[in-house]
Amino acid sequence: MRAAWGTTLLGIVLFIGPARAADVEFSITARETYVGLPVQIQVAVKNAQDHKPPEPPEIDGADVRIGNPSQSTFTSIVNGRVERTISTTYTIAVIPRRAGILHIPAIRVEADGEIRESSPTTIRVRESSNDGLLYVEIVSERDSVYVGEPIDVTLEIWLKPFDDGRVTLDQQEMWRCVDGRNSAFGPFAEVIDSGQVRVRSDARRDDRGALQSYYVYLLNHKLWPERPGVFDASGVNIVANYPLELRRNRFSIFAPENQVISSRPVTAGVGEVAISVNSPPTQGRPPNYRGAVGQYTMDVSAAPAEVAVGDPITLNIAIRGTGRLDLLQPPPLTDQSALTTDFRVPDEPLAGELAGTVKKFSQSIRAKSESVTRIPPIAFAYFDPETETYRTIESDPIPITVRESDRMAVQHITESGPRTAARTDLTLLDQGMWANYEDLPELLVQQTVRPDRRVWTFATAAPLLYLAVFFIARHQQRLRGDTAFARRRTARRTAIGRIDRAARSHDLDPAAGVTAALTGYVADRCNLPAGAVTRTDAVTQLQRRAVTDDLVREIDDVLAQCESARYAGGAEGSSNDIVSRAKRCIDQLERVQL
Secondary structure: OHHHHHHHHHHHHHHEOOOOOOEEEEEEOOOEEEOOOOEEEEEEEEOOOOEEOOOOOOOOOEEEEEOOOEEEEEEEEEOOEEEEEEEEEEEEEEEEOOOEEEEEOOOEEEEOOEEEEOOOEEEEEEOOOOOOOEEEEEEOOOOEEEOOOOEEEEEEEEEOOOEOOOOEOOHHHHHOOEOOOOOEOHHHHHHHHHOOOEEEEEEEEOOOOOEEEEEEEEEEEEEOOOOOEEOOOOOOEEEEEEEEEEEEOOOOOOOOOEEEEEEEEEEEEOOOOOOEEEOOOOOOOOOOOOOOEOOEEEEEEEEOOEEEOOOEEEEEEEEEEOOOHHHOOOOOHHHOHHHHOOEEOOOOOOOOEEEOOEEEEEEEEEEOOOOOOEEOOOEEEEEEOOOOEEEEEEOOOEEOEEEOOOOOOHHHHHOOOOOOOOOOOOOOOOOHHHHHOOOHHHHOOOOOOOOOHHHHHHHHHHHHHHHHHHHHHHHHHHHHHOHHHHHHHOHHHHHHHHHHHHHHOOOOOHHHHHHHHHHHHHHHHHOOOOOOOOHHHHHHHHHHOOOOHHHHHHHHHHHHHHHHHHHOOOOHHHHHHHHHHHHHHHHHHHOOOO
């Protein structure tokens, strides 16, 4: 039985092949974009034992940010051999600030001691015409704040309701037009994650001076400015896929009633915020001030209260206040002469522990002589922004008793009383291990273990079942965590479903359904923003990805035929031909590595 299991496990170990050598892949989501609409550069480091994250390049005319890395594992089986690929992917967002040609330099990555770099590239940036559709502002009831002082601010996203004369989208439908993947909410992302977005209807004058109605989405958040100067809101940039054309959705009670079938991106960032951030004044600053801003109270305790000279005493300091406690520094104990005169105080920094509205610090101190009778008051200085003055608070003195340290003579260490050892009687058996058994013939009978069919079935099926469950779980995990992979996997099914629904419906335009299906398929396969790909964008993307000219021309011709049927009064009898041609194009694209 044991030998059988050993053979099975050895087979599993040999079945899994070694990991491949380190590799780095670079990809970009688009070669054309709009001002304020991010282009994402993905850097995938595969099978590296050690690597360093890529450094975001400095690009003239664009803001560059790098997000947190994501990790994934992909297992493939080729001719019975299992190969596992472990990938760490970094996403670098390039946000253009002006129209024109944007030059992106090479991106360098060090993996397993080797430098890999991408090729320099360029992207075309078009001007994004907002046309008064979207405004973004940060407002607050206060116009000034001190560094480290909390301030309540509100991010206001003004979005003009879509109205085509027949349908006006409501507040929830317009909020779905905000592109959360390409928008940068900055510190307000926490509000999005918590679902605490409020909305109201309001009116304002657009860039032309006309009074317009808007939905105003409100994101309230408490911020802690860290640098003096003008309040920095450059990290907030909102992208919305503003609808151009709608159709009624009659197929699912769970889907939105109005479905956007074409849109265009509009972007807006936060302008200069009328909030000044000030540093605490230098005049009147106490020498033991360590940057605390707000109002605070302090409790100090010590234990034990009776010690010998040199024994440790734990000093516990608890500070409560309205300031930013996570960055709060402890009172500088080594700078307080009343304490260091009678106590030995370590000079290493204290980390502190945050518990709700209290931050606790602990330090061990040791009395220098038996004449010490108390721990002196501990002083803590902070700046009060309400009165704009520095304040110093002190704890109450703590009485303690310090006795002379105990001394032990040398003879007490070397001399000791007689020890009484417990006696154990041992019995020697001269028969070896046989003395443990009474029936030796029964012990020596040869025993043979033959596993039955059920044991062999379990031993063989269990590893295979484990591998199957492992692969399925990994695949589902990748579908949940890698949205781009999930979109590629379901691209064909989504597109064919759109075409079939449009072909069966009497209320939907088949040409519009085919257009949305083909452009949506290209967006899903190429990881482009959903609903933002036009006929020109689709053809351009396919040409850049080495799709054959014949197939690109066929797709372009189908989209052109759809436009003719929708806007130029094309023949009604051609709808079946459009549907069949579109499905053939999608099936051919499925065989192409986009």
